[in-house]
Amino acid sequence: MDHIPVLQHEVLQHLDPKPDENIIDGTVGNGGHASLLLEKTAPFGKLLAIDADKQQITNARHALEKYNERIVLVNGSYANIKEIAERVRFKPIHGILLDLGYSSWHVDQSGRGFSFSKNEPLDMRYGLAGLSLQGQDAGKVELTAERIVNEYKEKELAHIFAEYGEEKFSKQIARAIVGHRKVKKISTTFDLVKVIEEAVGMKYRGQNIHYATRTFQALRIVVNGELENLEKALPEALEILASGGRMAIISFHSLEDRIVKHFFQQKEKEGVITILTNKPVTASDQEVISNLRARSAKLRAIQKI
Ligand SMILES: C[S@@+](CC[C@H](N)C(=O)[O-])C[C@H]1O[C@@H](n2cnc3c(N)ncnc32)[C@H](O)[C@@H]1O
Structure with a gap:
């Protein structure tokens, strides 16, 4: 659309x-x-x-x-x-x-994992041209949502979800992500949605916000600064x-x-x-x-x- x-x-x-x-x-x-x-x-x-x-x-x-x-x-x-x-x-x-x-x-056509209802790689960058990596940051590997969920410590993840997603169940989601990635890398939006659903899906029952909304928002905000x-x-x-x-x-x-x-x-x-x-x-x-x-x-x- x-x-x-x-x-x-x-x-x-x-x-x-x-x-x-x-x-x-x-x-x-x-x-x-x-x-x-x-x-x-x-x-x-x-x-x-x-x-x-x-x-x-x-x-x-x-x-x-x-x-x-x-x-x-x-x-x-x-x-x-x-x-x-x-x-x-x-x-x-x-x-x-x-x-x-x-x-x-971005949601419908970019294929970069902005939506939890489409199965795409967990990227979420607006600028694919390394825009945030000029000057002193040049040469660093660029941040993607995939790197955050697979590399950040549990505490950092919980902080990100609470701070930038205003997610009440930030700790539970962070714990579930870290538990899951020990077994298998989280690479796609659906991988992540499944982990969130297992951790807090029930707690979101009856609410008019999807259980993955706040986590996705938090990741997007952090990826793009x-x-x-x-x-x-x-x-x-x-x-x-x-x-x-x-x-x-x-x-x-x-x-x-x-x-x-x-x-x-x-x-x-x-x-x-x-x-x-x-x-x-x-x-x-x-x-x-x-x-x-x-x-x-x-x-x-x-x-x-
Ligand atoms: C809500 S859309 C704008 C839609 C636009 N007003 C229109 O009528 O089509 C936001 C746009 O901002 C861009 N964007 C996000 N962060 C940006 C940044 N730091 N600098 C410049 N553009 C950015 C996104 O790539 C996206 O295309």
Whole structure:
């Protein structure tokens, strides 16, 4: 299924893009939000489109073909948003959008083990090009979900599941993983799902969350350094934004939303920004019916003073 951009109307309302303005889409994905923004910034506004995933850059290039002359596509991490914008001489910057996490394309087509309902290798990296391994980390073997579940100590696993998955049964799952891998390596999503089911499947009976959801979320966050990336990106994004410019962040779980909320509150206290969303903006019932992914989306937006 194609990725349906979430909160489309709300993103436009809060970023309020105008003709000839320049916008950065730090997570261009399949280019859904990007094309809406490009429509609004016609005829001369430019879009710097970043994605950590090389294949998503190819997808976006196709999707945004008709705006070819107004877009700059960069395969990189939004954690390096300042360096990227400077490198391609992109300014002034009137708006920045980050729509965090993975896209439906990752789940349905990447084959990298993002979903517990498909049997795939346990990979979970967005960037397969070693994006996180530049500078001092160059030469290290890249982190995958498979390496985490087969190599991390039981205590570390439990910590990851509790911290990044907010998983109540983190210790039981960690213990089961370590017990299982002594006998056989855990290589695929279904290998892992089976271990989790045996350990805590019963405890999740009657709940409307699948027993593997939180463990999978935790692994994805750690593999991709998602929280660290966000923490690095926010101050850089604010710094490069022009005065009067707007920034909108869409997050999908409470850990991300907390980081965004605290950062914005702190910067408002410092008198640097005005918060445009007192409460996070969420999807309407109607949107959730047509796009289940939207049910956990939270949008927060600011304007730079
Ligand atoms: C929710 S999707 C974005 C969908 C997009 N707004 C659209 O309308 O098609 C998130 C995208 O962010 C990308 N991504 C994840 N971490 C990233 C990072 N650190 N830097 C840049 N892109 C990242 C993923 O590869 C994915 O394509």
